[in-house]
Amino acid sequence: MFTKKMIAIAASAGLALSMAACSQDAGTPAADGGGAGDKITIGIKYDQPGLGLKEGDTYTGLDVEVAKYVAKELGYEEGDIEWKESPSAQRETLIETDQVDLIFATYSITDSRKERVSFAGPYFIAGQGLLVRADDNSITGQDTLGGKKLCSVTGSTPAQKIADQYPDVELQEFGTYSECLPALLNGTIDAITTDDTILAGYAAQEQYAGKLKLAGEPFTTENYGVGLKKGDTELCEKVNAAITKMVDEGAWQSAIDETLGAADYVAGPGNPPTPAACS
Amino acid sequence: MSAQAVLFDAPGPKARLRHRILTILGLIAALGLIGWFLWQLNETNQLEPNLWSPFLRAETWTQYLLPGLVNTLQAAVVSILFAMAFGLVFGMGRLSQVLPLRWVCGVIVEFFRSVPVLLMMIFTFFFMARNLGMPGAAASFWAVVTGLTLYNGSVIAELVRSGVHQLPKGQGEAGLAIGLTPGQTLRSIQLPQALTAMLPALMSQLVVVLKDSALGTAITYPELIASGRQLGSRFGNVVAAYIVIGLIFVLLNWLLTIAAGRLERFINRRGHTAATARTGASTLVEGGAGPGEFGANVADVVEEEVTDRVEAWQDRHHRE
Amino acid sequence: MLDILSRYDILGAFWMTIQLALWSAIGALVLGTILAVMRVSPVAVLQKLGALYVNVTRNTPLTLILVFCVLGAFYILQWRLAPASAPLSTHTFLWAIFGLSAYHAAFVCEALRSGVNTVPVGQAEAARAIGLTFTQSLSQVILPQAFRGAIAPLGSVLIALIKNTTVAAIIGVKEAAAIMRVIIENETGSLIVFFIFALGFVILTLPVGVGFTELSRRLAVKR
Numbered sequence: 069m070f071t072k073k074m075i076a077i078a079a080s081a082g083l084a085l086s087m088a089a090c091s092q093d094a095g096t097p098a099a100d101g102g103g104a105g106d107k108i109t110i111g112i113k114y115d116q117p118g119l120g121l122k123e124g125d126t127y128t129g130l131d132v133e134v135a136k137y138v139a140k141e142l143g144y145e146e147g148d149i150e151w152k153e154s155p156s157a158q159r160e161t162l163i164e165t166d167q168v169d170l171i172f173a174t175y176s177i178t179d180s181r182k183e184r185v186s187f188a189g190p191y192f193i194a195g196q197g198l199l200v201r202a203d204d205n206s207i208t209g210q211d212t213l214g215g216k217k218l219c220s221v222t223g224s225t226p227a228q229k230i231a232d233q234y235p236d237v238e239l240q241e242f243g244t245y246s247e248c249l250p251a252l253l254n255g256t257i258d259a260i261t262t263d264d265t266i267l268a269g270y271a272a273q274e275q276y277a278g279k280l281k282l283a284g285e286p287f288t289t290e291n292y293g294v295g296l297k298k299g300d301t302e303l304c305e306k307v308n309a310a311i312t313k314m315v316d317e318g319a320w321q322s323a324i325d326e327t328l329g330a331a332d333y334v335a336g337p338g339n340p341p342t343p344a345a346c347s
Numbered sequence: 348m349s350a351q352a353v354l355f356d357a358p359g360p361k362a363r364l365r366h367r368i369l370t371i372l373g374l375i376a377a378l379g380l381i382g383w384f385l386w387q388l389n390e391t392n393q394l395e396p397n398l399w400s401p402f403l404r405a406e407t408w409t410q411y412l413l414p415g416l417v418n419t420l421q422a423a424v425v426s427i428l429f430a431m432a433f434g435l436v437f438g439m440g441r442l443s444q445v446l447p448l449r450w451v452c453g454v455i456v457e458f459f460r461s462v463p464v465l466l467m468m469i470f471t472f473f474f475m476a477r478n479l480g481m482p483g484a485a486a487s488f489w490a491v492v493t494g495l496t497l498y499n500g501s502v503i504a505e506l507v508r509s510g511v512h513q514l515p516k517g518q519g520e521a522g523l524a525i526g527l528t529p530g531q532t533l534r535s536i537q538l539p540q541a542l543t544a545m546l547p548a549l550m551s552q553l554v555v556v557l558k559d560s561a562l563g564t565a566i567t568y569p570e571l572i573a574s575g576r577q578l579g580s581r582f583g584n585v586v587a588a589y590i591v592i593g594l595i596f597v598l599l600n601w602l603l604t605i606a607a608g609r610l611e612r613f614i615n616r617r618g619h620t621a622a623t624a625r626t627g628a629s630t631l632v633e634g635g636a637g638p639g640e641f642g643a644n645v646a647d648v649v650e651e652e653v654t655d656r657v658e659a660w661q662d663r664h665h666r667e
Numbered sequence: 668m669l670d671i672l673s674r675y676d677i678l679g680a681f682w683m684t685i686q687l688a689l690w691s692a693i694g695a696l697v698l699g700t701i702l703a704v705m706r707v708s709p710v711a712v713l714q715k716l717g718a719l720y721v722n723v724t725r726n727t728p729l730t731l732i733l734v735f736c737v738l739g740a741f742y743i744l745q746w747r748l749a750p751a752s753a754p755l756s757t758h759t760f761l762w763a764i765f766g767l768s769a770y771h772a773a774f775v776c777e778a779l780r781s782g783v784n785t786v787p788v789g790q791a792e793a794a795r796a797i798g799l800t801f802t803q804s805l806s807q808v809i810l811p812q813a814f815r816g817a818i819a820p821l822g823s824v825l826i827a828l829i830k831n832t833t834v835a836a837i838i839g840v841k842e843a844a845a846i847m848r849v850i851i852e853n854e855t856g857s858l859i860v861f862f863i864f865a866l867g868f869v870i871l872t873l874p875v876g877v878g879f880t881e882l883s884r885r886l887a888v889k890r
Contacts, residue, residue: 124406242839256745393743470861589734600726
């Protein structure tokens with residue numbers, strides 16, 4: 069009885085405070101249609117080099133570049149964009165609660181996610197890949213992982229699948245991929261696995277130049293979509309048009325070269341993608 | 348150190364030599380360990396300047412470490428305030444004259460003391476984000492606060508209880524004698540004294556809260572360790588970032604511990620409360636049973652239970 | 668509900684928790700005793716070193732200590748506690764035990780010092796009066812009483828240790844908290860799941876609390 073009360077009190081206090089916080093800093097939600105002069109809130113990753121990375125008060129990466137282009141097509145200048153960190157576990161919630169208008173955060177389009185949010189795009193097709201040391205030629209794909217040591221982040225399903233599929237693969241989990249990297253560099257870990265874009269992002273970082281490479285072909289297909297409020301087909305179509313224009317103009321390719329090019333990353337099969345119809 | 352001298356004689360020539368040898372051996376071992384550690388770090392390229400130079404940049408601090416520190420402090424301060432309220436309510440509940448209330452409060456306090464904080468945080472986080480539809484950032488903050496409040500509140504509840512129990516019996520009896528109800532006696536006579544005596548322990552508890560707020564990193568709360576991760580992703584120096592963060596934590600908590608010690612001495616000197624009289628007894632080592640931290644708190648309580656039982660037995664004995 | 672739970676090895680996860688707690692408790696007791704002896708020793712440098720260790724360790728979050736052990740010591744410095752051929756999970760497990768032991772040793776040390784405090788000054792004086800050296804008086808007179816006086820706080824350290832094993836989830840040890848997280852993330856976030864795991868910890872810690880209270884009462888030195 070007492071716990072229930074406590075939880076109820078804590079929860080209501082939390083809600084009230086968080087709602088107050090929202091009204092202060094989240095700005096106007098997209099529901100009003102948007103237009104020049106307003107602000108747009110875009111969710112990105114803050115800790116994913118090459119895709120979405122916070123560098124002081126600027127933001128870099130492929131997701132960020134696409135987001136900027138799309139925002140410009142929607143009528144928002146760069147200064148009108150409010151960036152918001154969107155960790156993987158929180159993306160659906162951020163959209164459902166109107167804290168962000170759009171999400172560009174290595175956000176794979178899946179059926180279960182479609183139940184809670186809508187997707188524009190895809191704007192990029194990635195796949196699960198393997199990051200290995202530049203001088204290691206023993207790993208060429210997931211079939212050559214036998215007896216190897218793999219690193220991934222806690223609770224990552226792609227890594228767990230490999231470990232289940234190949235019982236002699238050993239899996240070490242950390243809180244983030246950047247904790248896997250030193251271990252990969254000194255040889256105590258043989259490979260890191262996740263989306264090839266994320267891996268290329270790390271390999272493209274200055275301090276890892278020439279030390280790491282992507283091995284083999286990607287062995288899954290991840291369609292990166294733009295997350296937006298469920299059922300907002302109007303916004304979805306606008307975003308799709310912007311993506312198509314970006315690809316046609318060549319800005320899409322140059323964004324990839326600029327952000328992931330240093331890792332000799334070549335966009336996998338299916339790229340550049342054609343946005344799917346909105347629903 | 349003077350109290351400690353009780354343990355051994357003033358050293359003679361042989362003992363002095365032995366002490367000198369031990370001193371040198373201890374120093375060699377310590378310096379050797381540190382030196383070896385640094386050498387190994389160097390061997391594995393962890394001391395390269397480009398891994399450490401980011402810490403000289405202003406933006407490293409303004410964009411990563413300080414915001415993380417602020418979030419850590421925010422969660423800690425809010426939690427300790429809630430925990431004090433929780434502790435006061437349930438501590439009083441455990442001292443209540445009404446048996447069922449005492450019992451219920453006892454079960455709740457014992458339950459939250461035995462469940463790991465991380466477990467509470469993980470559950471609350473997913474519960475708030477998913478079942479209550481709370482925004483992720485708010486959910487992670489309130490999950491950290493809830494976890495820390497429930498655990499530390501329970502510890503404080505026990506502190507309140509033992510604080511009141513440690514007051515001389517006469518305080519409560521005097522209150523009853525002048526016609527106050529047991530509730531009034533508790534609120535206006537016993538609690539104020541117990542709370543003053545508790546202050547240093549509360550401050551030490553803040554150290555526990557501050558440290559445990561680091562668990563928030565497991566549920567995406569952007570505290571100090573999480574900002575270290577972001578920093579590590581940016582500059583590829585995750586180990587250096589963690590070492591710096593460790594130093595920040597040690598420094599912060601060390602200052603808090605010193606402040607708690609000062610406060611305790613201050614309160615003792617003023618001598619306003621009868622409760623601290625007990626700690627004045629001469630002991631073999633200085634400060635061994637310092638207040639705060641889970642060890643000593645709970646120890647007090649257990650001791651309390653034991654002495655309660657002994658006293659009850661003595662009472663009966665006397666009456667016979 | 669039951670079919671969800673039966674798909675996960677909850678008992679196995681708690682067995683991992685128990686193993687972690689047991690080995691770490693032994694490690695912490697040994698290391699903590701050495702530290703306590705250092706801190707009451709007549710050699711100033713040893714006292715200072717002991718104090719430094721205690722103050723640094725207990726002021727650092729356990730999360731960081733465990734990450735240092737696994738990422739820093741094992742992966743980067745490549746210090747091994749098991750043969751290189753052993754599986755990664757063994758290395759991580761051993762380093763988790765090492766980290767938990769190192770962290771809780773500081774608290775064991777403080778518990779023992781509070782135990783030393785329960786020994787009346789007269790005992791130490793008597794020991795010296797009959798000509799015992801520091802080592803003799805410590806090992807024959809002070810420490811045996813100190814351990815008995817420190818049983819209650821040691822029990823609290825053990826309870827804290829059992830609960831703190833959950834932090835090992837952060838470095839990828841598959842113990843109770845890690846499994847609970849997987850279940851909540853993939854299946855259901857209902858209160859029942861939480862209560863099952865919470866109950867597991869109550870079952871683990873309650874007997875320790877009761878047992879140590881009883882033990883401290885029985886073994887209390889009659890004065």
